[in-house]
Amino acid sequence: MRALAIFLGMLAGTAFAHSAPNSTLRLEFRADAVHAEYWVPVSELAYARAADPAGEEFSAYLLRHFAVETPGGKAWRVTVDRIHEAEYLEHAFMVVELRLVPPADAAPREFVLVDDTVTHEVHNHMVFVVARHGNRADMLGALQYPAKRLVVAPRQTAR
């Protein structure tokens, strides 16, 4: 929506602590699905959406740029449960809560993340992928332009 784009642009101008916050995809591997919390910095998202001005709601934009599939190429079902805003290290973030459900014959473990929500435009931007275990977080990998596919597999100790 145009109003959202204007809002994002305003926030982009007020990011304070430092100029280039990165995204983080925080994953919780559960028995039947993977729950994800995607922290996307508003300042960098504004550049990405300005370069892809389809005029759609953020959730629709996200689902056009974010997907999950099995290593064999079968799509997982991705649904947006909730979107809210938060601040971290003085940067504004859109926090998207996602549910990632594998196809019937696949376990919610290893998958291929396909994502260029911000990186299609902001070429220094990083997407860190971490697995959460209570107060601990394991780094599973990172994406940066031109890459937009990342094999994600929880470490064995994460069980």
Add this chain to the structure above:
Amino acid sequence: MRTTIAVLIVVAACAVTPAQSAQPSAALCQSPQAPAGAHEVAAELDKLRPLLTDKQRADLDRPLSAASAIRWSNLPIGIVPRSGLRLGDLDDRQAAAARAVFSAALSPCGLAMLDQVRLADDSLVPFDKRPIGWGGGNYYLSVLGDSSSKAPWMLQIGGHHLAYNFTFKGREAGATPLFVGTEPIRFEIRGQQVEPMDAQSHAMSRLAAAIASQPKARLSGTFTDVVKGVVVTDVPGGMPTGGTDTGFPQSYPAGDIDRGIKVSALSPEQRELVRAAIASFAQLPDSAISGALLADYLSPAALDQTYVGFAGSPNLTTQGSYVRVDGPRAWIELVVQRAIAQPDQLHYHALWRDKQSDYGGEVRR
């Protein structure tokens, strides 16, 4: 015409004018002494240590590990705390001895960069209301590993807008990663203009201007910071911040797409601007540390395989302007960002990495 005048302890030889900075000659950055290698740097450290307290020696000397090596950042210490000997805590004798270490490890231009970047940080202190630790005192000296042994060791000098990471006795000659930034871009002290990154910004700008008319030279996308930047800060249970050493070793662009224009396609005059841009960074360390790297980067074969590209304004006057040199080994990038203390101003970040010998080739994850 703007001039940059060396002030305080800044070495006059590095106060290059814009006209000079297009082609910084090696002579401008050469030390009057013979090149200093690991032995000379270690000898100066041996003179410093007896002047330190036990606590300061413990701060200075720490084990070399992947985790300690990649612990550098472009963020102030309030966001990314540093370890090491804090320069702002040194008394006069200690400071003089530390300076002898810097002089052994840095060219006159590299030493001037350290001085001027710290002065720039000092100028931010009145704006630091939170505070996040701006200030020239918040720069650190660290030795990772044993500087008296035959094993690899690192010398780190840095703070908010500077990270010198020199590796001695490693698999490779290690002068990188080398990060430098400045906010403000230029400032005045006692009526004299200081511009810490004058040589680097003008060399990169002149290169961008020279190639701007060639469509392949323009990189796609937006750049809000350097691409291969700072390290992660590990916040237990929290989100990682920072950059790409998380996945060390780095992956760099391959192929011919969106890397800029190949130097082999440039005119002799344009090639000379590429050489000047590379040299403006590679001549910051003492030539014993980076001379062989520079020679490698500037060899005809390597230069022909090097790409140069830019985004935004070639004259580096707008936020998001970006210039990059992407060679078989050298990765040098400079980006223009909005200033933090005074958001109506701009500031620079720049990074030199070596695709082969970052951390002396000693850090593998």
